[in-house]
Amino acid sequence: MISYFPQSKRVIWTLISVLGLINEIAQAGDWPKWRGPSGNAFVAKDDLLPSKLGDTPKVLWKINVGAGHSAVVIQEDLLAISEEQGDLEILRLIEKNTGKEIWKKAYGQTYPNDGFGAGPRCTPLFDEELIYVQTCMGKLSCLRIKDGTELWSTDYQKNFNVKWIKNKTQNIGAASRRGYSGTPLVNGNHLICQVGSKDNGGVVCFNKYTGKVIWRSLNDLASYSSPLIAEIAGKKQFITLTTERLIGIDTTNGNMLWNESVPTRAFRNVLTPVSSGNKIIVASHSEGMICVSGSGKSGKAILQWKNPKLKINLSTPVIIGQHLYGFAEKDRFICVDIKTGKLNWEERGFGTFYASTLTDGKKLLVLGQLGELVLITTNPNKYEEIDRMQVCGKSWSFPGYSNGRLFVRDQKTLQCVQLLK
Secondary structure: OOOOOOHHHHHHHHHHHHHHHHHHHHOOOOEOOOOOOOOOOEOOOOOOOOOOOOOOOEEEEEEEOOOOOOOOEEEOOEEEEEEEEOOEEEEEEEEOOOOOEEEEEEEEEOOOOOOOOOOOOOOOEEEOOEEEEEOOOOEEEEEEOOOOOEEEEEEHHHHHOOOOOOOOOOOOOOHHHHOOOOOOEEEOOEEEEEEEEOOOEEEEEEEOOOOOEEEEEOOOOEOOOOOEEEEEOOEEEEEEEEOOEEEEEEOOOOOEEEEEEOOOHHHOOOOOOEEEOOEEEEEEOOOEEEEEEEOOOOOOEEEEEEEOOOOOOOOOOEEEOOEEEEEEOOOEEEEEEOOOOOEEEEEEOOOOOOEEEEEOOOEEEEEEOOOEEEEEEOOOOOOOEEEEEEOOOOOOOOOEEEOOEEEEEOOOEEEEEEOOO
8 A cells, every 4th residue: 555654744845845846946957857847858948959969979977777768867966767677676866977876776676578678667757855766567656865765655556456467469558568658747746647547547646745645537548658737728737648548637636628539559659748838749650640729718628630641659759839840650850830730841860760859949959769869950941950979879768968968878878978068
Protein backbone atom coordinates (compact mmCIF):
# COMPACT_ATOMS: atom_id res chain seq x y z
CA MET A 1 0.00 0.00 0.00
CA ILE A 2 0.96 3.66 -0.21
CA SER A 3 3.28 4.73 2.59
CA TYR A 4 2.44 8.24 3.74
CA PHE A 5 4.60 11.26 4.49
CA PRO A 6 4.22 12.11 8.23
CA GLN A 7 1.38 14.55 9.02
CA SER A 8 3.67 16.82 11.08
CA LYS A 9 5.82 17.62 8.05
CA ARG A 10 3.08 18.59 5.62
CA VAL A 11 2.98 22.26 6.59
CA ILE A 12 6.77 22.47 6.39
CA TRP A 13 6.81 20.95 2.92
CA THR A 14 4.03 23.26 1.77
CA LEU A 15 6.17 26.25 2.81
CA ILE A 16 9.16 24.72 1.06
CA SER A 17 7.05 24.35 -2.07
CA VAL A 18 6.05 28.02 -2.04
CA LEU A 19 9.64 29.16 -1.51
CA GLY A 20 10.78 26.69 -4.14
CA LEU A 21 8.34 28.10 -6.68
CA ILE A 22 9.91 31.52 -6.25
CA ASN A 23 13.33 29.96 -6.76
CA GLU A 24 12.16 28.05 -9.82
CA ILE A 25 11.02 31.24 -11.51
CA ALA A 26 14.38 32.89 -10.84
CA GLN A 27 16.60 29.93 -11.73
CA ALA A 28 17.94 29.92 -15.26
CA GLY A 29 19.25 26.81 -16.92
CA ASP A 30 16.97 24.26 -15.29
CA TRP A 31 15.76 21.22 -17.26
CA PRO A 32 13.72 19.59 -14.48
CA LYS A 33 11.35 17.33 -16.41
CA TRP A 34 10.67 15.55 -19.68
CA ARG A 35 11.26 18.01 -22.56
CA GLY A 36 12.56 20.81 -20.42
CA PRO A 37 11.38 23.62 -18.12
CA SER A 38 7.93 24.05 -19.69
CA GLY A 39 7.59 20.55 -21.15
CA ASN A 40 7.60 21.94 -24.70
CA ALA A 41 11.28 21.31 -25.59
CA PHE A 42 12.16 25.01 -25.29
CA VAL A 43 15.37 25.79 -23.42
CA ALA A 44 15.15 28.02 -20.33
CA LYS A 45 14.35 31.69 -20.96
CA ASP A 46 17.93 32.91 -20.48
CA ASP A 47 19.51 30.03 -22.42
CA LEU A 48 20.41 30.20 -26.11
CA LEU A 49 21.45 27.64 -28.67
CA PRO A 50 24.84 28.07 -30.38
CA SER A 51 25.32 29.72 -33.76
CA LYS A 52 27.70 26.91 -34.86
CA LEU A 53 28.59 23.41 -33.63
CA GLY A 54 32.19 23.00 -34.75
CA ASP A 55 34.05 19.90 -35.93
CA THR A 56 34.35 17.95 -32.68
CA PRO A 57 32.48 18.16 -29.37
CA LYS A 58 34.09 19.94 -26.42
CA VAL A 59 33.47 17.35 -23.69
CA LEU A 60 33.69 18.80 -20.17
CA TRP A 61 33.11 15.46 -18.47
CA LYS A 62 32.02 11.94 -19.33
CA ILE A 63 30.89 9.04 -17.14
CA ASN A 64 29.74 5.47 -17.68
CA VAL A 65 26.04 4.72 -17.16
CA GLY A 66 23.90 1.60 -17.16
CA ALA A 67 21.24 0.68 -19.68
CA GLY A 68 18.14 2.83 -20.09
CA HIS A 69 16.31 5.24 -22.39
CA SER A 70 15.06 7.74 -19.80
CA ALA A 71 16.07 11.37 -20.25
CA VAL A 72 18.43 13.52 -18.19
CA VAL A 73 16.87 16.11 -15.86
CA ILE A 74 18.56 19.12 -14.23
CA GLN A 75 17.74 21.38 -11.30
CA GLU A 76 20.20 24.12 -10.37
CA ASP A 77 23.57 22.35 -9.93
CA LEU A 78 22.10 18.85 -9.77
CA LEU A 79 21.56 16.30 -12.52
CA ALA A 80 19.54 13.09 -12.21
CA ILE A 81 19.60 10.01 -14.41
CA SER A 82 17.88 6.61 -14.17
CA GLU A 83 19.68 3.46 -15.25
CA GLU A 84 19.76 -0.30 -14.86
CA GLN A 85 22.24 -1.88 -12.45
CA GLY A 86 21.87 -5.63 -12.05
CA ASP A 87 18.17 -6.38 -11.68
CA LEU A 88 17.30 -2.95 -10.25
CA GLU A 89 16.33 0.45 -11.57
CA ILE A 90 18.66 3.02 -10.02
CA LEU A 91 18.44 6.80 -9.70
CA ARG A 92 21.78 8.62 -9.59
CA LEU A 93 22.12 12.21 -8.43
CA ILE A 94 25.16 13.88 -9.99
CA GLU A 95 26.95 17.21 -9.77
CA LYS A 96 26.07 18.98 -13.01
CA ASN A 97 29.41 20.74 -13.35
CA THR A 98 31.72 17.78 -12.65
CA GLY A 99 29.84 14.53 -13.26
CA LYS A 100 30.64 13.44 -9.69
CA GLU A 101 28.06 11.13 -8.11
CA ILE A 102 26.37 12.48 -4.96
CA TRP A 103 24.18 9.46 -4.18
CA LYS A 104 22.35 6.61 -5.86
CA LYS A 105 19.12 4.89 -4.90
CA ALA A 106 17.47 1.67 -6.07
CA TYR A 107 13.76 2.34 -6.53
CA GLY A 108 12.39 -0.87 -8.04
CA GLN A 109 12.87 -4.04 -10.03
CA THR A 110 14.03 -3.67 -13.60
CA TYR A 111 12.07 -4.89 -16.59
CA PRO A 112 13.72 -7.60 -18.73
CA ASN A 113 14.96 -6.56 -22.16
CA ASP A 114 12.11 -7.33 -24.56
CA GLY A 115 13.75 -6.26 -27.81
CA PHE A 116 13.20 -2.54 -27.26
CA GLY A 117 16.19 -2.16 -24.96
CA ALA A 118 16.89 -2.71 -21.28
CA GLY A 119 16.64 -0.28 -18.40
CA PRO A 120 14.34 2.54 -17.23
CA ARG A 121 12.29 4.48 -19.77
CA CYS A 122 10.40 6.91 -17.56
CA THR A 123 12.21 10.23 -17.05
CA PRO A 124 12.67 11.38 -13.42
CA LEU A 125 10.81 14.52 -12.36
CA PHE A 126 12.44 17.21 -10.20
CA ASP A 127 10.13 19.27 -7.98
CA GLU A 128 12.18 21.49 -5.66
CA GLU A 129 13.10 19.34 -2.60
CA LEU A 130 11.56 16.21 -4.12
CA ILE A 131 12.13 13.97 -7.13
CA TYR A 132 9.70 11.42 -8.56
CA VAL A 133 10.63 8.18 -10.32
CA GLN A 134 8.52 5.47 -11.95
CA THR A 135 9.67 1.99 -12.89
CA CYS A 136 8.89 0.12 -16.09
CA MET A 137 6.73 -2.20 -13.97
CA GLY A 138 4.64 0.68 -12.60
CA LYS A 139 6.02 1.51 -9.17
CA LEU A 140 5.87 5.26 -8.47
CA SER A 141 8.11 6.74 -5.75
CA CYS A 142 8.74 10.15 -4.21
CA LEU A 143 12.34 10.62 -2.99
CA ARG A 144 14.03 13.37 -1.04
CA ILE A 145 16.69 15.14 -3.08
CA LYS A 146 18.91 15.68 -0.05
CA ASP A 147 19.74 11.99 0.43
CA GLY A 148 17.46 9.80 -1.71
CA THR A 149 15.19 8.80 1.18
CA GLU A 150 11.86 7.41 -0.02
CA LEU A 151 8.99 9.51 1.36
CA TRP A 152 6.15 7.56 -0.23
CA SER A 153 5.50 5.07 -3.00
CA THR A 154 2.70 3.16 -4.66
CA ASP A 155 2.52 0.14 -6.95
CA TYR A 156 0.03 0.31 -9.83
CA GLN A 157 -0.37 -3.47 -9.99
CA LYS A 158 -0.94 -3.94 -6.24
CA ASN A 159 -2.85 -0.77 -5.39
CA PHE A 160 -4.79 -0.01 -8.57
CA ASN A 161 -5.39 -3.49 -9.96
CA VAL A 162 -3.41 -2.93 -13.15
CA LYS A 163 -3.08 -6.24 -14.97
CA TRP A 164 0.50 -6.89 -16.12
CA ILE A 165 0.56 -8.62 -19.51
CA LYS A 166 3.29 -11.24 -19.55
CA ASN A 167 2.65 -12.49 -23.07
CA LYS A 168 4.21 -9.71 -25.15
CA THR A 169 2.76 -11.09 -28.39
CA GLN A 170 -0.76 -10.23 -27.24
CA ASN A 171 -2.11 -7.17 -29.01
CA ILE A 172 -3.53 -5.58 -25.88
CA GLY A 173 -2.38 -2.91 -23.50
CA ALA A 174 0.78 -0.86 -23.89
CA ALA A 175 2.58 0.29 -20.72
CA SER A 176 1.40 -2.82 -18.88
CA ARG A 177 2.86 -4.97 -21.67
CA ARG A 178 6.08 -3.25 -22.70
CA GLY A 179 6.82 -1.04 -19.69
CA TYR A 180 5.83 2.40 -18.43
CA SER A 181 7.54 5.24 -20.29
CA GLY A 182 5.37 8.30 -19.62
CA THR A 183 6.43 10.74 -16.88
CA PRO A 184 3.82 12.10 -14.40
CA LEU A 185 3.28 15.85 -14.01
CA VAL A 186 3.15 18.16 -11.01
CA ASN A 187 0.14 20.48 -10.79
CA GLY A 188 0.38 22.70 -7.70
CA ASN A 189 0.29 20.35 -4.70
CA HIS A 190 -0.75 17.42 -6.87
CA LEU A 191 1.00 14.78 -8.99
CA ILE A 192 -1.10 13.47 -11.89
CA CYS A 193 -0.24 10.13 -13.50
CA GLN A 194 -1.46 7.92 -16.32
CA VAL A 195 -1.85 4.75 -14.22
CA GLY A 196 -3.84 2.68 -16.70
CA SER A 197 -6.26 0.85 -14.41
CA LYS A 198 -9.66 -0.32 -15.68
CA ASP A 199 -10.90 0.06 -12.10
CA ASN A 200 -11.61 3.82 -12.33
CA GLY A 201 -7.90 4.52 -12.40
CA GLY A 202 -6.92 5.33 -15.96
CA VAL A 203 -5.60 8.63 -14.63
CA VAL A 204 -4.92 9.21 -10.92
CA CYS A 205 -4.17 12.42 -9.03
CA PHE A 206 -2.05 12.16 -5.85
CA ASN A 207 -1.08 14.59 -3.12
CA LYS A 208 2.52 15.07 -4.17
CA TYR A 209 3.81 15.22 -0.58
CA THR A 210 1.97 12.23 0.87
CA GLY A 211 0.81 10.00 -1.98
CA LYS A 212 -2.81 10.28 -0.86
CA VAL A 213 -5.24 9.79 -3.77
CA ILE A 214 -7.11 13.03 -4.54
CA TRP A 215 -9.18 11.73 -7.46
CA ARG A 216 -9.37 8.81 -9.91
CA SER A 217 -10.68 9.06 -13.45
CA LEU A 218 -11.63 6.88 -16.43
CA ASN A 219 -10.75 3.28 -17.31
CA ASP A 220 -8.27 3.88 -20.13
CA LEU A 221 -5.16 1.71 -20.34
CA ALA A 222 -1.83 3.55 -20.16
CA SER A 223 0.09 4.23 -23.37
CA TYR A 224 3.78 5.11 -23.64
CA SER A 225 2.93 8.81 -23.89
CA SER A 226 3.86 11.51 -21.38
CA PRO A 227 1.11 14.04 -20.58
CA LEU A 228 0.74 17.78 -20.99
CA ILE A 229 -0.97 20.34 -18.75
CA ALA A 230 -2.43 23.28 -20.69
CA GLU A 231 -5.36 25.67 -20.66
CA ILE A 232 -7.76 24.83 -23.48
CA ALA A 233 -11.05 26.66 -24.02
CA GLY A 234 -10.80 28.42 -20.68
CA LYS A 235 -10.01 25.37 -18.51
CA LYS A 236 -6.74 23.99 -17.18
CA GLN A 237 -6.48 20.40 -18.38
CA PHE A 238 -4.40 17.26 -18.06
CA ILE A 239 -4.03 16.10 -21.66
CA THR A 240 -2.63 12.75 -22.67
CA LEU A 241 -2.75 9.95 -25.22
CA THR A 242 -4.06 6.70 -23.77
CA THR A 243 -3.87 3.46 -25.75
CA GLU A 244 -6.84 4.40 -27.95
CA ARG A 245 -7.67 8.10 -27.62
CA LEU A 246 -6.55 11.62 -26.83
CA ILE A 247 -8.23 12.95 -23.68
CA GLY A 248 -8.60 16.23 -21.82
CA ILE A 249 -9.32 16.01 -18.07
CA ASP A 250 -10.23 18.78 -15.63
CA THR A 251 -7.24 18.99 -13.26
CA THR A 252 -9.41 19.92 -10.28
CA ASN A 253 -11.70 16.87 -10.23
CA GLY A 254 -10.70 14.40 -12.96
CA ASN A 255 -13.83 14.90 -15.04
CA MET A 256 -13.27 14.22 -18.74
CA LEU A 257 -13.88 17.34 -20.82
CA TRP A 258 -13.39 15.87 -24.30
CA ASN A 259 -11.81 12.99 -26.18
CA GLU A 260 -10.73 12.13 -29.70
CA SER A 261 -10.19 8.61 -31.01
CA VAL A 262 -6.57 7.77 -31.92
CA PRO A 263 -6.47 4.01 -32.60
CA THR A 264 -3.12 2.50 -33.56
CA ARG A 265 -1.65 -0.88 -34.34
CA ALA A 266 -0.39 -2.56 -31.16
CA PHE A 267 -1.88 0.34 -29.14
CA ARG A 268 1.39 2.18 -29.72
CA ASN A 269 0.60 5.79 -28.85
CA VAL A 270 3.92 7.34 -27.85
CA LEU A 271 4.08 11.07 -28.54
CA THR A 272 3.56 13.74 -25.92
CA PRO A 273 0.76 16.09 -27.08
CA VAL A 274 2.00 19.56 -28.08
CA SER A 275 -0.02 22.74 -27.71
CA SER A 276 -0.34 26.23 -29.15
CA GLY A 277 -3.10 28.50 -27.89
CA ASN A 278 -6.27 26.41 -28.01
CA LYS A 279 -4.76 23.80 -30.34
CA ILE A 280 -3.49 20.35 -29.34
CA ILE A 281 -1.57 18.29 -31.89
CA VAL A 282 -0.54 14.63 -31.75
CA ALA A 283 0.54 12.00 -34.25
CA SER A 284 0.98 8.25 -34.49
CA HIS A 285 2.71 5.70 -36.69
CA SER A 286 -0.58 4.54 -38.23
CA GLU A 287 -3.11 7.39 -37.99
CA GLY A 288 -0.94 10.32 -39.02
CA MET A 289 -1.22 13.77 -37.43
CA ILE A 290 -4.36 15.27 -35.89
CA CYS A 291 -5.20 18.67 -34.44
CA VAL A 292 -8.01 19.36 -31.98
CA SER A 293 -9.04 22.87 -31.06
CA GLY A 294 -11.08 24.42 -28.28
CA SER A 295 -13.14 27.60 -28.27
CA GLY A 296 -15.04 29.67 -25.72
CA LYS A 297 -14.90 28.78 -22.01
CA SER A 298 -16.42 25.29 -22.01
CA GLY A 299 -13.14 23.37 -21.86
CA LYS A 300 -14.27 21.34 -24.87
CA ALA A 301 -12.11 20.61 -27.90
CA ILE A 302 -13.04 19.09 -31.26
CA LEU A 303 -11.15 17.79 -34.29
CA GLN A 304 -9.90 20.63 -36.51
CA TRP A 305 -7.87 18.75 -39.08
CA LYS A 306 -6.21 15.41 -39.79
CA ASN A 307 -3.35 14.55 -42.16
CA PRO A 308 -2.89 10.76 -42.52
CA LYS A 309 0.39 11.24 -44.40
CA LEU A 310 2.19 12.94 -41.49
CA LYS A 311 3.01 9.79 -39.54
CA ILE A 312 5.33 9.89 -36.52
CA ASN A 313 6.34 6.83 -34.51
CA LEU A 314 8.27 7.98 -31.41
CA SER A 315 9.59 11.54 -31.72
CA THR A 316 7.59 14.39 -30.19
CA PRO A 317 7.81 17.57 -32.34
CA VAL A 318 8.03 21.22 -31.26
CA ILE A 319 5.77 24.16 -32.12
CA ILE A 320 7.27 27.57 -32.86
CA GLY A 321 4.73 30.24 -33.75
CA GLN A 322 2.31 28.79 -36.29
CA HIS A 323 4.55 25.94 -37.38
CA LEU A 324 5.48 22.49 -36.13
CA TYR A 325 8.96 20.99 -36.61
CA GLY A 326 10.04 17.42 -35.94
CA PHE A 327 11.29 14.04 -37.04
CA ALA A 328 8.73 11.93 -38.93
CA GLU A 329 8.79 8.47 -40.47
CA LYS A 330 10.92 7.53 -43.48
CA ASP A 331 14.02 9.49 -42.51
CA ARG A 332 12.25 12.88 -42.75
CA PHE A 333 12.48 16.09 -40.78
CA ILE A 334 9.31 18.08 -41.45
CA CYS A 335 7.73 21.51 -41.06
CA VAL A 336 3.92 21.70 -40.82
CA ASP A 337 1.50 24.64 -40.82
CA ILE A 338 -0.54 24.07 -37.64
CA LYS A 339 -3.52 26.06 -38.95
CA THR A 340 -4.12 23.72 -41.86
CA GLY A 341 -2.04 20.57 -41.35
CA LYS A 342 -0.26 21.28 -44.65
CA LEU A 343 3.32 20.05 -45.05
CA ASN A 344 5.55 23.04 -45.79
CA TRP A 345 8.77 21.10 -46.39
CA GLU A 346 10.63 17.91 -45.61
CA GLU A 347 14.31 16.98 -45.49
CA ARG A 348 15.86 13.53 -45.39
CA GLY A 349 18.99 12.29 -43.65
CA PHE A 350 17.95 12.04 -40.01
CA GLY A 351 18.02 8.27 -39.40
CA THR A 352 15.17 5.81 -39.58
CA PHE A 353 13.59 5.57 -36.14
CA TYR A 354 14.09 8.41 -33.67
CA ALA A 355 15.43 11.94 -33.15
CA SER A 356 15.13 14.40 -30.25
CA THR A 357 14.33 18.04 -31.08
CA LEU A 358 14.76 21.04 -28.77
CA THR A 359 14.68 24.78 -29.49
CA ASP A 360 15.27 28.33 -28.29
CA GLY A 361 12.57 29.63 -30.67
CA LYS A 362 15.11 30.74 -33.29
CA LYS A 363 17.05 27.58 -33.96
CA LEU A 364 16.44 23.83 -33.65
CA LEU A 365 18.92 21.37 -32.14
CA VAL A 366 18.25 17.81 -33.31
CA LEU A 367 19.96 14.72 -31.90
CA GLY A 368 19.57 11.76 -34.26
CA GLN A 369 19.42 8.16 -33.13
CA LEU A 370 23.02 7.53 -34.26
CA GLY A 371 24.36 10.39 -32.13
CA GLU A 372 24.68 13.11 -34.78
CA LEU A 373 23.75 16.62 -33.67
CA VAL A 374 22.18 18.92 -36.29
CA LEU A 375 21.61 22.68 -35.94
CA ILE A 376 18.76 24.08 -38.09
CA THR A 377 17.12 27.49 -38.51
CA THR A 378 13.38 27.81 -37.84
CA ASN A 379 12.42 28.80 -41.36
CA PRO A 380 8.87 27.70 -42.26
CA ASN A 381 9.52 28.22 -45.97
CA LYS A 382 12.55 25.98 -46.50
CA TYR A 383 15.02 23.69 -44.75
CA GLU A 384 18.16 25.59 -43.70
CA GLU A 385 20.88 23.57 -42.00
CA ILE A 386 23.57 25.46 -40.12
CA ASP A 387 25.91 22.71 -38.92
CA ARG A 388 26.35 19.02 -38.02
CA MET A 389 28.57 17.28 -35.48
CA GLN A 390 28.91 13.71 -34.21
CA VAL A 391 28.44 14.00 -30.46
CA CYS A 392 27.77 10.50 -29.03
CA GLY A 393 26.86 6.91 -29.85
CA LYS A 394 23.40 5.49 -30.51
CA SER A 395 20.79 7.29 -28.42
CA TRP A 396 17.02 7.21 -27.94
CA SER A 397 17.25 9.48 -24.89
CA PHE A 398 16.17 13.10 -24.95
CA PRO A 399 19.15 15.31 -23.98
CA GLY A 400 19.13 18.04 -21.34
CA TYR A 401 20.27 21.61 -22.02
CA SER A 402 21.51 24.04 -19.39
CA ASN A 403 23.58 27.24 -19.63
CA GLY A 404 24.91 26.47 -23.09
CA ARG A 405 25.80 22.87 -22.26
CA LEU A 406 24.24 19.74 -23.71
CA PHE A 407 23.90 16.67 -21.46
CA VAL A 408 23.61 13.69 -23.74
CA ARG A 409 23.21 10.01 -22.99
CA ASP A 410 23.95 7.11 -25.30
CA GLN A 411 23.84 3.39 -24.54
CA LYS A 412 26.98 3.42 -22.40
CA THR A 413 27.85 6.96 -21.33
CA LEU A 414 26.57 10.31 -20.14
CA GLN A 415 28.56 13.35 -21.17
CA CYS A 416 28.48 17.11 -20.76
CA VAL A 417 29.26 18.95 -24.00
CA GLN A 418 30.00 22.68 -24.10
CA LEU A 419 28.14 24.29 -27.01
CA LEU A 420 28.30 27.94 -25.92
CA LYS A 421 31.32 29.67 -24.38
